[in-house]
Amino acid sequence: MPVETMTFRKKSKRSENEKAILCAAEKVFAEAGYAGATTQLIADVASLPKANVHYYFKTKEEIYRRVVYNIFDIWMEAASAFDTELGPQKALSRYIDKKMDLSRSHPNGSKVWAAEIMHGAPIIQDYLEGQLAQWSQDRATHIQRWIENGEIEPIDPAHLLYMIWSTTQHYADFGHQIETLNGGTAYTDEQWQAAKLSVKTIILKGVGLSPM
Amino acid sequence: MPVETMTFRKKSKRSENEKAILCAAEKVFAEAGYAGATTQLIADVASLPKANVHYYFKTKEEIYRRVVYNIFDIWMEAASAFDTELGPQKALSRYIDKKMDLSRSHPNGSKVWAAEIMHGAPIIQDYLEGQLAQWSQDRATHIQRWIENGEIEPIDPAHLLYMIWSTTQHYADFGHQIETLNGGTAYTDEQWQAAKLSVKTIILKGVGLSPM
DNA sequence: AATAATTTTGACTATATGGTCAAGTATTGT
DNA sequence: ACAATACTTGACCATATAGTCAAAATTATT
Numbered sequence A, B: 001m002p003v004e005t006m007t008f009r010k011k012s013k014r015s016e017n018e019k020a021i022l023c024a025a026e027k028v029f030a031e032a033g034y035a036g037a038t039t040q041l042i043a044d045v046a047s048l049p050k051a052n053v054h055y056y057f058k059t060k061e062e063i064y065r066r067v068v069y070n071i072f073d074i075w076m077e078a079a080s081a082f083d084t085e086l087g088p089q090k091a092l093s094r095y096i097d098k099k100m101d102l103s104r105s106h107p108n109g110s111k112v113w114a115a116e117i118m119h120g121a122p123i124i125q126d127y128l129e130g131q132l133a134q135w136s137q138d139r140a141t142h143i144q145r146w147i148e149n150g151e152i153e154p155i156d157p158a159h160l161l162y163m164i165w166s167t168t169q170h171y172a173d174f175g176h177q178i179e180t181l182n183g184g185t186a187y188t189d190e191q192w193q194a195a196k197l198s199v200k201t202i203i204l205k206g207v208g209l210s211p212m
Numbered sequence C: 001a002a003t004a005a006t007t008t009t010g011a012c013t014a015t016a017t018g019g020t021c022a023a024g025t026a027t028t029g030t
Numbered sequence D: 001a002c003a004a005t006a007c008t009t010g011a012c013c014a015t016a017t018a019g020t021c022a023a024a025a026t027t028a029t030t
Helices: A003-036 A039-045 A050-056 A060-079 A088-105 A107-118 A125-148 A157-173 A175-181 A189-206 B003-036 B039-045 B050-056 B060-079 B088-105 B107-118 B125-148 B157-173 B175-181 B189-206
Strands: none
Touching: A003 A039, A003 A050, A003 A060, A003 A107, A003 B003, A039 A050, A039 A060, A060 A088, A060 A107, A060 A125, A088 A107, A088 A157, A088 A189, A107 A157, A107 B107, A107 B157, A107 B175, A125 A157, A125 B175, A157 A175, A157 A189, A157 B107, A157 B157, A157 B189, A175 B107, A175 B125, A189 B157, A189 B189, B003 B039, B003 B050, B003 B060, B003 B107, B039 B050, B039 B060, B060 B088, B060 B107, B060 B125, B088 B107, B088 B157, B088 B189, B107 B157, B125 B157, B157 B175, B157 B189
């Protein structure tokens, strides 16, 4: 067996197990909260003995940090979908679409994120004060310009951003409630499409743009 | 000392301590989650010895149930502010106002509620399937009527309700993030007024109503 | 084949926590 | 004054859990 293959396998094993643990952890943290998530349960979900989990991650907090940072990366990428160069209609539409897609594809990540903020952002306070504040400030400036140019109605940019965040993330964080009100069944593709359209329609119209 | 006064004092002591414990518990549950909330910490916040807490409430779960039910009552009362008889503009305006007021006055309750839903509603699933489903169905019917009468634009009533819930509750659940983006200082009265106005403006305009 | 490095895992430990209890103190009723 | 009821509280216990460890097993390197 060639060396490269063995090296590949070695690396692969480590990264595969780490991935399995982080994936299991995201789910367990989302469903039970940080304190309620036991390393034993994370191990069970990852189909590994508990001691093996501690071989890859020193502490539960380290696992949690990694989970949060993963979400952070995904969200930062989504944030770039808010491309102000495209003008208000396209920029807002695409950003809302992207955020809705994330709520569907990463509901557990969204829940972990929400819990992290609700508990005072012990891990990602730096990000809130740094990158997020900067990003928000930048987008707010551009939104303000749209207002001055008469492209959208005058509204406080910050509240527009909050509305987009809250509404889109609601479909992940409160997915259980939505499912319950949907007769106990998860949204179909068509229902997700309808949800995205509804959100975009109300928000775009709400700032004076023609929907879509 | 007359009997009535003594009886009053006795009752008062119990209800005062219960109130202190539930108030402390709401805060602790909101900040640490169910599993992370220790009876010791609840006791400390309530300025009582831990054993005393267990004298008034048999188990931690019982305290939690009581906290959740309290929030439930408050929210049901707010739900009645959505009075469809008033027509779309007033009904929506008042409901949004009421929900925003609750986010400001009961941020911890809102967080506990959010966590309860995120964890699969172990305690209030019955409520979701019963009273909430019924209330939503009823309001959806009325909203549908507004649409048929041409009073508002055609939108899926469920998504309009979700948008109102998510946006208003965001100011409580993500209050820490909002405060951080506000330069680390809590909203003033004026800022809360502005937030309420922004939310109402976008949503009302979003469904084709003139704001306010 | 022999050696080294990496991974696996059961058994163990220290600690934190929910809950109990009994002995006390205060309050209320007669 | 006395009894009964309600409240207070330090000490205690059983259990759950994060994290350790050493020995075994597997995999890589020479």
